[in-house]
Amino acid sequence: MPTYAWHKSSHCAQGESCLHVASTWQKSSYCGQGESCVHISAAPQTIHLTESADPTQAILSATPTAFSALLHTLKASPNHG
Secondary structure, X not given: OOOOOEEEOOOOXXXXXXXXXXXXXXXXXXXXXXXXXXXXXXXXXXXXXXXXXXXXXXOEEEOHHHHHHHHHHHHHOOOOO
């Protein structure tokens, strides 16, 4: 499972002591037990994606608009990839 992504409170001004919140990760519903899986974490302005088999535990971040466009493209072309 990936590490948590921390987000600073949007009510925090620069230089102030701030509240940080850890995002929760959800495993793709298309993932079977024991498989390499995509995990997603959503924050108000950022969607985070990671893949469980990635040894670097890289996290891809996208805006909700860009993530929505990706999902639309994938759904429109289910046999490509």
